[in-house]
Amino acid sequence: MISKGEAERVARELLSRVVMGAYPPGVRLPAETELATELGCGRSTIREALTRLSAMGVVASRRGSGARVLDWRKEGTPALLPLYLMQAASEGKAAPLVAELLGMRRLLAREAVRLAVRYGDDDALKKVRVMFESSLGVSDPVAHVVLELEVFRGLVVASAMWPAVWLANAFWSPMRDLHSLFAPVAGGPPPDYAEAMKRLLDLVEDRREDDALRHVDKYLDRVDQTLLAKIGGAPEQDTRTSNRPTRSTARRRS
Amino acid sequence: MISKGEAERVARELLSRVVMGAYPPGVRLPAETELATELGCGRSTIREALTRLSAMGVVASRRGSGARVLDWRKEGTPALLPLYLMQAASEGKAAPLVAELLGMRRLLAREAVRLAVRYGDDDALKKVRVMFESSLGVSDPVAHVVLELEVFRGLVVASAMWPAVWLANAFWSPMRDLHSLFAPVAGGPPPDYAEAMKRLLDLVEDRREDDALRHVDKYLDRVDQTLLAKIGGAPEQDTRTSNRPTRSTARRRS
DNA sequence: CAGCTCAAGTTGTCAGACTAATTCGTAGGA
DNA sequence: TCCTACGAATTAGTCTGACAACTTGAGCTG
Numbered sequence: 172m173i174s175k176g177e178a179e180r181v182a183r184e185l186l187s188r189v190v191m192g193a194y195p196p197g198v199r200l201p202a203e204t205e206l207a208t209e210l211g212c213g214r215s216t217i218r219e220a221l222t223r224l225s226a227m228g229v230v231a232s233r234r235g236s237g238a239r240v241l242d243w244r245k246e247g248t249p250a251l252l253p254l255y256l257m258q259a260a261s262e263g264k265a266a267p268l269v270a271e272l273l274g275m276r277r278l279l280a281r282e283a284v285r286l287a288v289r290y291g292d293d294d295a296l297k298k299v300r301v302m303f304e305s306s307l308g309v310s311d312p313v314a315h316v317v318l319e320l321e322v323f324r325g326l327v328v329a330s331a332m333w334p335a336v337w338l339a340n341a342f343w344s345p346m347r348d349l350h351s352l353f354a355p356v357a358g359g360p361p362p363d364y365a366e367a368m369k370r371l372l373d374l375v376e377d378r379r380e381d382d383a384l385r386h387v388d389k390y391l392d393r394v395d396q397t398l399l400a401k402i403g404g405a406p407e408q409d410t411r412t413s414n415r416p417t418r419s420t421a422r423r424r425s
Numbered sequence: 426m427i428s429k430g431e432a433e434r435v436a437r438e439l440l441s442r443v444v445m446g447a448y449p450p451g452v453r454l455p456a457e458t459e460l461a462t463e464l465g466c467g468r469s470t471i472r473e474a475l476t477r478l479s480a481m482g483v484v485a486s487r488r489g490s491g492a493r494v495l496d497w498r499k500e501g502t503p504a505l506l507p508l509y510l511m512q513a514a515s516e517g518k519a520a521p522l523v524a525e526l527l528g529m530r531r532l533l534a535r536e537a538v539r540l541a542v543r544y545g546d547d548d549a550l551k552k553v554r555v556m557f558e559s560s561l562g563v564s565d566p567v568a569h570v571v572l573e574l575e576v577f578r579g580l581v582v583a584s585a586m587w588p589a590v591w592l593a594n595a596f597w598s599p600m601r602d603l604h605s606l607f608a609p610v611a612g613g614p615p616p617d618y619a620e621a622m623k624r625l626l627d628l629v630e631d632r633r634e635d636d637a638l639r640h641v642d643k644y645l646d647r648v649d650q651t652l653l654a655k656i657g658g659a660p661e662q663d664t665r666t667s668n669r670p671t672r673s674t675a676r677r678r679s
Numbered sequence: 680c681a682g683c684t685c686a687a688g689t690t691g692t693c694a695g696a697c698t699a700a701t702t703c704g705t706a707g708g709a
Numbered sequence: 710t711c712c713t714a715c716g717a718a719t720t721a722g723t724c725t726g727a728c729a730a731c732t733t734g735a736g737c738t739g
Binding site for chain 3: 212219237
């Protein structure tokens, strides 16, 4: 994702052509040799780029037949997020997507807290606390946002439930690229960041699951609404937007 | 994932060496030319395989320096799931992992229902129903399990919230490979599959979010407990194992 | 010992050739 | 007319060899 070089450039170029609609789903891509001459590189570079796009669920190559563009909106992976959202933003349609992304962040943040409370061992949680404290001095918006995500991810890591870590990685690593787009708008860390996060870690270490989940919900409520207000998307009346288990859903008769 | 060829074989071989511990995190892999001669293939094939492993967060290559093995348990992607769980199963440690995977499935299934209720348009939901009905005749365990996952994924697709679809893909496509491991154990579809799923789709189309979520919770409760009992992992007393928002958590005073 | 230079080693990219698979037009037959 | 079978053209997969860009570490110099 952060890698450089010719193959990366070619992959970005091809991906943007697909996302922008120059190569719509279903069509066959030009042959590798054609792409090579057109983009001014060797065939191996084209192949490297196509391998990456294939891992993103954007194209699929078949020997003898060529590479077809897949229905990437339905078959893709979270790696598509940054480019997709950039395009949506350029068309002024970003607001509902951002709201939904925040909802997914909340989903995973809640899961992170839950896992850390249940399975996190004390040493690993200590490391998360160290990571958190090292993020306190940072006021740069982009850096802060990355560190905040890293703390939540650290909670999952501390639980040592690796499949959950991998799911978190699939979402958070594109989110990292993405947040650097919005962080300048969102401004620096919220004023109560240090206090709220410290309290969260305390609750996690005390294994108070219910209190910790309530706390993270409240914190994200404030943060999300602030961000949405600044982005400019009408913040949709009330908290129904969030996908914490809706209040009315809470199973009353189970 | 389903692709064939020499590169796939090499990638599997290298990945299994990493997961089995032959190449522990931090060490440098042998040079590409060495690997090529050792595995009996050309250097381009090795490079193709390494590119895939790199996309899985298992290795990282640097020009001039070589390829290092990453801390794949912390940095990996859900694509590691099948091999990891196979290894855990061979050591008899599968039960807690399976329980956790079922928890994650519930998380995403609930999200699928929620998104479909809120954003799914009627035509797209009709397509999901068609897909579901075409799965009714299937009694083969593996095929059924794949189709059931596909129905839940279809609900997310119907909502047209693509980032959520991509997150679901990241989890469900490895789960597909994985379930084919356990499906023979789990046996065919549960007796109430047709009835329960039809009711779920009805509730979704009627936009009754709360009822739909309750329904899917109850259905998954039954399915999960049956599977866990057969797998042999002690099913951990009661439903506290599931990660539906715990009853006591349901925000009473918000 | 600190700092510099340079040579060896490694990945990234290019080029060309061959292999294996698919596609499609066409000739031939029912 | 329709259908089948065959073969040529097209295309991705793999191998080989070469060079460029970069990193590392040993040896040299002060």
